[in-house]
Amino acid sequence: MKSATPKVLHEICGRSLVGHVLAASRELDPEHLVVVVGHAREQVTAHLAEIDPGVRTAVQEEQNGTGHAVRMGLEQLGGAVEGTVVVVCGDTPLLTAATLRQLAETHGADGNAVTVLTAEVPDATGYGRIVRDATGAVTAIVEHKDASEEQRAVREINSGVFAFDGALLAGALKQVRTDNSQGEEYLTDVLGILREAGHRVGASVAADHREIAGINNRVQLSEARRILNDRLLAEAMLAGVTVVDPATTWVDVTVSFERDVVVHPGTQLHGATRLAEGAEVGPNCRLTDTVVGAGARVDNAVSYGSEIGAGASVGPFAYLRPGTRLGVKGKIGTYVETKNASIGEGTKVPHLSYVGDATIGEYSNIGAASVFVNYDGEAKHHTTVGSHCKTGSDNMFVAPVTIGDGAYTAAGSVITKDVPPGSLAVARGQQRNIEGWVARKRPGSAAARAAEAAAREGGRED
Numbered sequence: 001m002k003s004a005t006p007k008v009l010h011e012i013c014g015r016s017l018v019g020h021v022l023a024a025s026r027e028l029d030p031e032h033l034v035v036v037v038g039h040a041r042e043q044v045t046a047h048l049a050e051i052d053p054g055v056r057t058a059v060q061e062e063q064n065g066t067g068h069a070v071r072m073g074l075e076q077l078g079g080a081v082e083g084t085v086v087v088v089c090g091d092t093p094l095l096t097a098a099t100l101r102q103l104a105e106t107h108g109a110d111g112n113a114v115t116v117l118t119a120e121v122p123d124a125t126g127y128g129r130i131v132r133d134a135t136g137a138v139t140a141i142v143e144h145k146d147a148s149e150e151q152r153a154v155r156e157i158n159s160g161v162f163a164f165d166g167a168l169l170a171g172a173l174k175q176v177r178t179d180n181s182q183g184e185e186y187l188t189d190v191l192g193i194l195r196e197a198g199h200r201v202g203a204s205v206a207a208d209h210r211e212i213a214g215i216n217n218r219v220q221l222s223e224a225r226r227i228l229n230d231r232l233l234a235e236a237m238l239a240g241v242t243v244v245d246p247a248t249t250w251v252d253v254t255v256s257f258e259r260d261v262v263v264h265p266g267t268q269l270h271g272a273t274r275l276a277e278g279a280e281v282g283p284n285c286r287l288t289d290t291v292v293g294a295g296a297r298v299d300n301a302v303s304y305g306s307e308i309g310a311g312a313s314v315g316p317f318a319y320l321r322p323g324t325r326l327g328v329k330g331k332i333g334t335y336v337e338t339k340n341a342s343i344g345e346g347t348k349v350p351h352l353s354y355v356g357d358a359t360i361g362e363y364s365n366i367g368a369a370s371v372f373v374n375y376d377g378e379a380k381h382h383t384t385v386g387s388h389c390k391t392g393s394d395n396m397f398v399a400p401v402t403i404g405d406g407a408y409t410a411a412g413s414v415i416t417k418d419v420p421p422g423s424l425a426v427a428r429g430q431q432r433n434i435e436g437w438v439a440r441k442r443p444g445s446a447a448a449r450a451a452e453a454a455a456r457e458g459g460r461e462d
Contacts, residue, residue, distance in 0.1 A: 001217060006040040008090040009047055010215070012225040013232065014252025017215055018044070019051050020093035020228075023253075026052070027087070027097035028104060031152065034076050035090065036069045058245075059397060065184025066160070070169070080170035084108065087187065089160040091215045093224055094231075099206050100161070106204040107163035113199030114169070114191055116141065117161040119209035127157035128188055130203065138201045141188035145181045156205075157186060159212035165203075168194060196276045228253075236261075241275075244282075275312065290320070293328070304337075309345070323459050327362070341372075344387065356380075361387030367411065368393045386421065 001007050004161040008018035015023065018035070023358060024243025025033060033052075037044045040062040048055050060069050070087055074080060084104055088095065092105040099117070105402035107115035118130050124144075129151045129402060132141040135239065140156045142151050172190040195201045198347045206212055215221050232253060240259030244251050250270045261275045275281060278295040290303040293310035301315040305322030308314055311329040318332050323340035326332055330343050333350035341355045344362040349355055353366055360366070364385055372383045372398050381399035385391065389403055392411035404421030413427040438448050 001221075006043055007215065008044060010221055012093055013228045013250075013392050014050070015093070016047060017093045018048070020253075021088055021090055021095060022048075022052050022055065024095050024097045024100055025086070026090060028100055030055065030086070032077055032081070034058055034073045036073045038063050038069075059213060065178075065182065065226040066187035067173055067185030067189065069171045069329055070187055071185070074173070083164040083183070084162045084165050085166045085169055087160075087162045087164065089214060091216065092159070092161070092212060094211045094213055094227055095161070096211060099211055101202045103161065103163050106202065108204045111200060112202040113164070113165045113194045115163040115202045115204055116191065117159040117163075117206055117212065118156050118203045119159060119206040119212050121156050121157055121209045122155070123158050124152070124155050128160075130156040132156075132160060138191065138203050139195065140192050142187070143180070143182075143186065146282065157212075159206065160214070161212065162187070165199075172197075177285075249253070285315075321356075358383040358385065358397075360385040361389070361405065361446040363387060364389040365391070367391050367395055367409075370395045370397070373398045 001010060003010070009016045012146045016344045022033070033054065034056045035048055036058045041059060048057060052365050056076055058072045061070045084107060086100060086104060088100070103117050105117060110374060112285050116130070125399060126141045126144050128141045129147050129152060130138060131142055131444070133139050141144045144185065155271065157380060162304045169190065172193040175193050176185045177188045178185055191201050205442050210227055213220065213224060215224055217265065219313065229250055230246065232251050233243050233249060235418050236257050237243055239406065241257045242262045244263065245265035248265045249263055252271060255269045255273045257275050258277040260278045262280040266284040267282035268286045271285045273290045276294040279292040281298045282289065283293060285298055287298070287303045291307045292298060293308055293312060295310055296307065296308050296312045297314070299315035301318040303319065303320035306320040306324035307364045308326050309328040309330055311330045314320065314326065315334070317335050319337040320332065321337065321339035323392050324338040325342045326346035327343055327347060329346050331348040331350060332343070333348070335352045336349050337354045339356040341358045341360070343349065343355070343360045344364070347364040348362050349366040353370040355366065355372050357380050358372045359382070364387060370393070374380050374383065383397045383399040383401055385403040386405035389408070391403070392413060394412045395409050396414040398414065398416045401415055402418045403415070404419055404423065406422045407419045408424045409415055409419065410424065410426040410428065413425060415425055415427055419425040438451050
């Protein structure tokens, strides 16, 4: 990956690669779930504790192959287990729970000692090949580097995903040798060991070969992201969501939609974002951990950790920072930024304003170019604006300050004191006009010539 980030911690669609594998594995409700860690294990283990506290880890001090890794995993469980052991790879984010369930069910129904998940792929380069006998039974898996020319022509590949009889697996792993090109313990050798011992070896073929794709570089990462994103959008559209342009719409696996949502081009939906029935988002929006209420409209906006009420309107070109709560039928308009602000039902902040650390009641209107001055250089302070207030344009609300219900503030005011309910606050210097200033201070300038011309024109009118 050419990255300081361990491969399995790279993310697509809101989860790490290993996070996707864990989520699919959890759907089988396993009795034990063990992740074998080696390279950068401190980072990986910390991530696992965050996303799935119930997972157990086994340390592979030296990376001596897949068979060695599985031995380390079994040792974490006491060396051997009864029942079915499913082994999956941590870099296969497209693998679904349905395919894993099919593998486990096939394994049990056929009475196999081991069942390998396989797939037919257009290009098998780099993958272990499935070798079958004349009856179609699996006889071996041959790694690409060890395969003959005839074997390399085979397009059915090993996915690296297996179902084993737990007791037989532990015994077979002790017999795995390292006389191969890599000098490693191949898990795939267990198939031959068990077959020679007279046990049944079977296969379960994945319906979509893309599910088993492993990620080894940034190109493959982007390809997997596109496939998973398309899968998520298809599920949403089949559930009643309109996605105008799937090619430019990106979503995380944790995003949820209700029916009749419309998503316009250029939109990214991340984290725990939820869009309620009839909501319309985009174009060109990025919403993270944001709840959009029924029938709300969000246009050309960025939002983090916010709640947008039913029937509300946001944008265009608005920025909602964490803690923003916009009430039913409220409005956050053009070039407005909000942070830690509760804005009541029907209240409007239409344009060119900053509202931070504030509570605004119902059906108030905040004039254009208003700033809630919340920071004194040491601490943040709160501003409260009541219900049914009308504040003038170009107001500065110097926190902490309270504007009572039904109050007005005059345009250009700097409000530093509380305003009682129903009052008009005027806090600005009195205007003074200095006649002839331009002619005296800027003689010969364009402004002076324009003023002289206006004076002559005014004299003729008189």
